[in-house]
Amino acid sequence: MLSDVTIPQDLDERFREALAALTAPQQRRDLGEPLRKATGPGTGTDPEPADRRPAPAPAPDVAPVNGQTPPAPDPASADGRPAPDPASADGRPAPDPACVDGRTVPDPASVDGQTVPEPASADGQTEAVLTGAWALDLFDAQVVSRQLDLAGRWLHGFGEGFYTIASAGHEGNAAVAAALRPTDPALLHHRSGAFYCVRAAQTTNASTRPTANASTRPAANAPALPAADDRVTRAADDRVNRAADDRVTRAADDDDRVTRAADDPAGHATATPHATATPHATSGAIPPATAVPDSGSSNDLAAGPGSGKGLAAGQPFTNRAGPFTDQPTATSGDPVADQLPGAPGGQGTDQRPDARGGPRPDQNPGTPEGAPTGTHAPTGTGGTTGTHTPTGMHAPTGTHAPIGTGAPTGTHAAAGTHAPTGTGAATGTHAAAGGGPVDGFAGTDAAAVGEPGGAASVRARPIGDGYLDAARDVLRGMVASAREPLAGGRHKVFGRADLAVVPTTSTAGSYLPRAVGLGLALERLRRLDVPDTAEDADRAQRSGWPADAIVVCSFGDASVNHANATAAFNAAGWCDHTGLRIPVLFVCEDNGLGSPEGWVTQALRSRPGIRYFAADGGDLVGTYRVAAEAQAWVRRHRRPAVLHLSTVRLWDRQEARNEYDTVAGERDPVLATAQSLVSAGFVTGEELLSRYDEAGWQVRRLAEEAIGEPKLAEPVEVLAALAPRRPARVARAVADAAARAAGPAAAVRAEAFGGKPPELAGPLTLAQSINAALTDGLLDHSGAAVFGVDVAARGGVNGVTEGLRDRFGPARVFDTLLDETSILGLALGAGLAGMLPVPEIRYLAYLHHAEDQLRGEAAGLQFLSSGAFRNPMVVRVAGLATPDGLGGPVHDDNSVAVLRDVPGLVIAVPARPDDAAPMLRTCLASAAVDGSVCVFLEPAALYHARDLYAEGDGEWLGEYAEPGRWAGGHVPVGRARVYGVGSAEDVTIITFGNGVWMSLRAASALADEGIGTRVVDLRWLAPLPVADLIREASATGRVLVVDETRRSGGVGEGVIAALVDAGYVGAARRVAAVDSFVPLGPAAGRVLVSEDAITQGARTLLAR
Structure with a gap:
């Protein structure tokens, strides 16, 4: 072909x-x-x-x-x-590299503070x-x-x-x-x-x-x-220890030169391996054949498929030419002694496994080992018995036939023959005694000595397996x-x-x-x-x-x-x-x-x-x-x-x-x-x-x-690596965190909260509940870090992170430059490195400056790596519009369409304080367990709200659950919360964020008119709680979607589509914000959702 x-x-x-x-x-x-x-x-x-x-x-x-x-x-x-x-x-001396908390960092040349000596030759x-x-x-x-x-x-x-x-x-x-x-x-x-x-x-x-x-x-x-x-x-x-089995004895103080023996008559070069592995202060990387995990690390990174373990001295490894041990290279000139290990009787079949651990790709089931499917050249036609040219392929033209022409990877010249440079020796060719390459060794440290045997063999050696x-x-x-x-x-x-x-x-x-x-x-x-x-x-x-x-x-x-x-x-x-x-x-x-x-x-x-x-x-x-x-x-x-x-x-x-x-x-x-x-x-x-x-x-x-290899054939195959959802493991992670907080970490937790845990502090606002949940998250996840503009020094623009730096220090709670792309970039790198980043974006309008960092980089990493890489994070965003239009269009924003369009992204919108803490715990656990990328969208207008129906009623405050209740109060991703007002049998209002506060107030007014209402708080905009929606919509047969985002591209469109796709056949109506930017001041109320619009929408729906 x-x-x-x-x-x-x-x-x-x-x-x-x-x-x-x-x-x-x-x-x-x-x-x-x-x-x-x-x-x-x-x-x-x-x-x-x-x-x-x-x-x-x-x-x-x-x-x-x-x-x-x-x-x-x-x-x-x-x-x-x-x-x-x-x-x-700029030519000026660099500033002293101190930690942000004022402590001096040791010289980075060593992790223990000791300076590594400069390497030098003789x-x-x-x-x-x-x-x-x-x-x-x-x-x-x-x-x-x-x-x-x-x-x-x-x-x-x-x-x-x-x-x-x-x-x-x-x-x-x-x-x-x-x-x-x-x-x-x-x-x-x-x-x-x-x-x-x-x-x-x-x-x-x-x-x-x-x-x-x-x-x-x-x-x-x-x-x-x-x-x-x-x-x-x-x-x-x-510095890295030198191992024994693939290195040669090194001369006195010149570790990079090979101790060379005289060439034998056949042109072989002798390389004597080390007897023991000797650390060296200025050595390079450990020879890969003997690399082993750092025994001092407690990292429980499982060496799954694709990683492989380093080999101990004496254990075979696969190099470019074949498997070797730390035994000295045979130089006897005996064809049997010099044959490739694993090749029985000196025959020309390379029985090496593929570097990936399975059969070599040129081995086909049902055919001789080392012989891929193809037309075999008969003995004596220019190739060793069993060689072939793959179907549909021919050797490229040129002055010299390429190495490998007419012979498959892994074939070997018979004993007593050799393949001179440029004559078409197959990849992996080995010659027995009588001339040709150093047997079984393609590494140049040992082979590149002497003429014509050692150096010539290097020039003729095959392209490396790597x-x-x-x-x-x-x-x-x-x-x-x-x-x-x-x-x-x-x-x-x-x-x-x-x-x-x-x-x-x-x-x-x-x-x-x-x-x-x-x-x-x-x-x-x-x-x-x-x-x-x-x-x-x-x-x-x-x-x-x-x-x-x-x-x-x-x-x-x-x-x-x-x-x-x-x-x-x-x-x-x-x-x-x-x-x-x-x-x-x-x-x-x-x-x-x-x-x-x-x-x-x-x-x-x-x-x-x-x-x-x-x-x-x-x-x-x-x-x-x-x-x-x-x-x-x-x-x-x-x-x-x-x-x-x-x-x-x-x-x-x-x-x-x-x-x-x-x-x-x-x-x-x-x-x-x-x-x-x-x-x-x-x-x-x-x-x-x-x-x-x-x-x-x-x-x-x-x-x-x-x-000829298979392609992805089904949607489920394409989506398999997108964003894993393992709710049982996430729930177990939350329960484990609760057990630690109530048990061995109880004293540390009490100290972090100044002796008064939040469950003893009385009802909390939304901002206070999030602050307490962040504290518990930082306590439980040792790699968690909170950062953003002014989150450390000033507690954030809304005071949500106040006191966190004092509790956990500047290494884990720190300020960044004012650039959303850089903030998310820091989170992307931190998640990749094994941390659990919790960056803050001050305003939803600012997030649009850096959307591609979430869409293309964060959410796409597991998709592009089949889950081998991931960047867990929980991005906190103050968003959704305030009724008085505070900040105008450059700060307030009520558009989340670009977020909901990102495959695999989790979007949480807590409305009440008693939901905010468990939802944040779920996001942190999902990020840690599944590598999820979560956006925690916080309604800025409700941060400090205390009352619901009347001034001073305190109905919008919420209790903070003690650790023993975390598991029972766990909020899984994609589950809604339902409030019943009155008989709760006439109409179902589906909403989120600020809409929950307004809808509950509207439902109270409707109850005075004898209209019973179910208010469904979505809580999660992605994935939508579709099962909960269908159940609650079917209970009344009338659905009013209250969507504080814009009518075009808003959340309401997704909710209606989900109901239709699921077979809902009842009545449905939307109340949404106008397709407009959020203006400054009272004009905002003319384009945003209001309580009056909600009650009027419910009455219209009931009048049908």
Whole structure:
């Protein structure tokens, strides 16, 4: 099928010609040697004045990509001079990084306050350099990404593909990924193919992937975060322990060089593993094969499908070439001794399981292992027995047949034979004694030594499993396969929990506020994660990321102009200015097409409080070095920075071929990497072309597999991940909270309330009841935080949060800047980090400034991740109109249509004080249990109301239930409350919010006329309490809907539609507000619902 589409082959013809034309090196260099730094423009950091250059950077703690550990960064600035002590963005010394409560935070280089020593080589200097082998691995990531770009167009060309990644020209982000730790949470834009490939390869050895159709949903009670096994056991100085089984013995004080033995006559290189795991103060990330959860953490993050546990020393792990233990590599030259483990008798069948834990994707039930369905080539026809070409596919043309042509992944040359470079060896090919690759090992640390055996084998080794795993993920997303590991066919996203890659929407810059919130939350959790009691320790919320993780967030140059991005930059700078630490590395991939020339540079450099770095994405070495400096600066100082990465966009329009012809030779990052490797003497152009063709072959093979996979077929499948509802668990969570409040936490609770719990304080107003419920919520949920404009210092604009900061401190109750997008962004990040955020939006009218943060980001996260990620939150909003029009249209608002339209969003509207507390407890429990995103819409006009029918009657006050009554008074999501007035048999009034107060007063007046009324308080606008509505409507046969929102798009429309859909056949009528903004003063009463309108509507309904 794919072979029938020829356009992509035309598109990459020029690229292939350029690769083949690269001049062969005069002398081969060992791949273990460094790839020299590129020269010329764009190869270093921004040429700033000396007082603004980055500080010396520690070695980036990054995991190996396919078995290799990248080198440490250069502590010097672009011109080689040592960088001064870091200053703020304007050149002035940074403020003292104190906590908001005045306590000084320990240096963030370690979680225990001890300073981590600067890493240094033997001469006291560190340098961010790439070895040839490491650069060759990154070249693989780049070409896989390039082939995925082509595959997206192939698939779209015959109607099977629905999305492309458009990453061509942006493959320089592979070097950015390599400079980071694989446990650093990443939020990626849609051109991040190479970054995703590198991250997948970094993590391949760290965990076992689930089977293709396995659920990625976490355990029921676990916050959906990267699994615990992605963390690493840390030594005293918060650096990572080195493990034994996949590392080689290291020479004295040079931990990054491999102890090498003399090559044996057959060209094998000997690598001796460590006997024991030895911690090292300046080591990088623990080798993924031995990564284990932090034993000191009480986080009960269940390692569900998709996470996998780290392996202990001696336990087999799967690397690019096959399963290995910590036993020394056999170098006897004996074909039997050197065969791939698991291959019986040296035969050519690769019996490795797929990295996801199930059969390899090229194994088909009913066919020999390792042989996918297809036409098998007979023995002697150019392929080993059992090899084949998949149906409908052919090898791409070129000077050299790609590695893998005519042979499936996993086949092996028979004993005594070998596959020389460029001759079409199958992916996974292993040669027995007599020449060829080092048996079973594709990692370059050990293999890239000696000529011709070790280095040659590295040049001929197959594309790594991690890259192919990433390619399979992306292709499944392109064709909307239900087996796509994160979104499950709902969208094409870059994201996977085990890779710490958080899915993002395609909305320009909309996820940047979340990145800022996540950075702030990671720092805040370090202070919250100190429980006072054993009970607190058992229930402490801990982040699934390491304490010194940083957040990386990439975006395009056009997004710099987006309001969401501007809000994120402003919030990051504001936090830095006020002394709040926020470890976020923004990465702007600037291809120059989304903004005028020079604008992006000026916009990014001028951001206060954000450190600026710049690199040329076409220079792999320079990009890696600058990215390493940037991430190290952010990691050490816990302050924001931006990496401005110059890129180019290729193959993204109809005129792609002409565009590529003009810029490829100068700007193509993949070709630039190839030129660097060839000119350095590591490989030939033909060898790289062979790798490029092999990547294309493998990607097309995976594309054909993805095409045949099932799609989402039923609405229930689409909705399964939207917003889980587990009311029994929520009810149990409320009961458990009550038991704690009445039992072990009773003394602490009494102290928090100043010795007088609210149940002993007498009847409360709506505002007082919410304040008491927030206090109980903060007591019970150790990760809960209340924040917003003036919520701490002034108790909020309506006094609802008064006294909370005094009770819980500024780490949990704090003020924010006046920007609703940033407030919700902080909540998005906090929820993702494992906290339970309760942000406040002062006015409903202000919420409309930031609606997309709720719609596209908050409510959509579980939908885009099949529940693997979630951002629980309870957003408190003072809303609905006041009768006197106080504040006018810029504050008062009575429109909730945009909220009710958001799938999965929970909307609660408490009207009475005795409903507000239990409803808020339900929202907090639902957020904690189900990851729900709740909007708690509080009628501002009723905050301080005390009376109902007559002045001084106190009928609108309510008692606060003692903890022993919480379970019995639990208010489930989607259940209404019914009041009977008079006989309650004549008419049913359905209403909410302020309408409850007005309807009860109107019902009292109707009762004086002999008309009995049922008043139904919806309490929940989403989901609507449909069952309760039908029951109460059917009881009278006459329904009056009192809707204080606008007639068009108001709540009343939804209520009437729900009744009709459920089969209600009685009479119905609406009373709603006029389609108008809320005016100032008495004029508001002319367009809003009134008591007179309600009584008149009831009489009209009865007169029919």
